[in-house]
Amino acid sequence: MMKRILVTGGAGFIGSHLCERLLNDGNDVICLDNFFTGNKRNIVHLLDNKYFELVRHDITDPYKAEVDEIYNLACPASPIHYQYNAIKTVKTSVMGAINMLGLAKRLKAKILQASTSEVYGDPAVHPQVESYWGNVNCIGPRSCYDEGKRVAETLFVNYHLQNNVKIKIIRIFNTYGPRMHPNDGRVVSNFIVQALKNNDITVYGDGSQTRSFQYVSDLINGMTKMMETPDNFFGPINIGNPGEFTIKQLAEKIIEMTGSKSKIIYQPLPGDDPVRRKPDISLAKEKLNWQPQINLEQGLAKTIAYFDELLKNEK
Numbered sequence: 001m002m003k004r005i006l007v008t009g010g011a012g013f014i015g016s017h018l019c020e021r022l023l024n025d026g027n028d029v030i031c032l033d034n035f036f037t038g039n040k041r042n043i044v045h046l047l048d049n050k051y052f053e054l055v056r057h058d059i060t061d062p063y064k065a066e067v068d069e070i071y072n073l074a075c076p077a078s079p080i081h082y083q084y085n086a087i088k089t090v091k092t093s094v095m096g097a098i099n100m101l102g103l104a105k106r107l108k109a110k111i112l113q114a115s116t117s118e119v120y121g122d123p124a125v126h127p128q129v130e131s132y133w134g135n136v137n138c139i140g141p142r143s144c145y146d147e148g149k150r151v152a153e154t155l156f157v158n159y160h161l162q163n164n165v166k167i168k169i170i171r172i173f174n175t176y177g178p179r180m181h182p183n184d185g186r187v188v189s190n191f192i193v194q195a196l197k198n199n200d201i202t203v204y205g206d207g208s209q210t211r212s213f214q215y216v217s218d219l220i221n222g223m224t225k226m227m228e229t230p231d232n233f234f235g236p237i238n239i240g241n242p243g244e245f246t247i248k249q250l251a252e253k254i255i256e257m258t259g260s261k262s263k264i265i266y267q268p269l270p271g272d273d274p275v276r277r278k279p280d281i282s283l284a285k286e287k288l289n290w291q292p293q294i295n296l297e298q299g300l301a302k303t304i305a306y307f308d309e310l311l312k313n314e315k
């Protein structure tokens with residue numbers, strides 16, 4: 001049955017893939033975005049679809065529309081963008097959640113929150129399980145994002161407990177793929193763009209910190225499966241790829257795969273940079289019958305091809 005679905009942050013990297021998937025599944029999609037980090041280029045190919053509607057709106061202001069489901073993705077996700085206006089980042093997470101939860105409450109709609117592995121901060125438990133409370137510096141350079149997302153989870157759970165709103169919370173681990181912003185400073189896009197331009201690859205710190213990288217199509221599968229779970233299961237649930245790599249390994253792999261002449265250079269590590277990160281995905285396997293299908297090499301190949309094309313068109 002065709003559902004009416006609202007995607008906030010729909011013109012961003014992940015949001016654009018989600019809109020595409022929901023349309024392909026036969027739904028009516030409203031994509032809401034203030035274009036802070038999103039771009040029309042990400043969704044321009046959807047504009048001809050009669051079941052796709054683009055709305056320029058900021059979720060810190062209330063929004064009204066009649067929908068069956070809401071995916072709440074609006075929030076800058078890369079450190080340089082979320083730190084650009086830290087107060088606004090908190091407002092987007094907190095006021096945005098309140099506005100969207102209020103809408104869900106009135107409509108009796110189901111609402112999914114795009115939370116993050118950043119709720120675990122610099123984790124003392126490895127790999128990270130959903131029951132771990134995290135280790136976050138509430139006044140550090142990442143706090144506007146981390147604490148904003150933590151309060152959003154608090155709001156979601158309490159709208160559920162107090163008002164019976166049907167909620168879903170997914171904790172997304174580092175995700176990459178086509179349509180990442182080429183200048184948003186995230187590690188995969190930075191390294192690929194640097195490698196394709198034969199520029200120095202900027203490893204922060206000694207490159208021994210780890211991350212676990214998930215290809216975007218795996219995330220979209222997990223996210224849509226979570227939305228379909230019974231109402232009495234709301235998470236939070238980790239969605240990520242447990243393959244763990246050091247940042248130096250990532251740099252070397254990208255140099256090798258692009259055949260680049262780039263050299264690795266070492267720059268200072270930003271404050272509060274988590275030392276390691278890897279999801280425990282037992283819960284997702286059990287509840288969603290989900291696990292990632294695309295390994296790092298396969299995902300990087302697709303992402304390199306995307307940036308290669310993008311840079312050629314820029315010339």
Ligand code: NAD
Nearest residue numbers: 009011012013014034036037038058059074075077172175
């Ligand atoms: P993105 O920056 O590409 O997308 C975010 C979108 O939200 C952009 O289109 C932006 O313009 C929009 N937006 C920001 N503030 C807004 C506001 N106040 N009102 C309306 N729209 C607003 O980032 P992304 O990687 O696609 O991330 C999407 C979501 O997933 C975010 O909530 C992010 O926190 C979460 N997430 C992403 C990752 C990842 O690795 N990419 C990891 C964990 C969580």
Ligand code: UDP
Nearest residue numbers: 079185186187188190202203204209247273
């Ligand atoms: N990083 C790096 N060089 C870059 C960009 C990032 O070494 O040009 C490192 C960063 O310090 C962090 C990791 O790569 O340890 C992942 O950074 P990203 O900003 O992509 O995501 P997050 O830290 O939020 O997981």
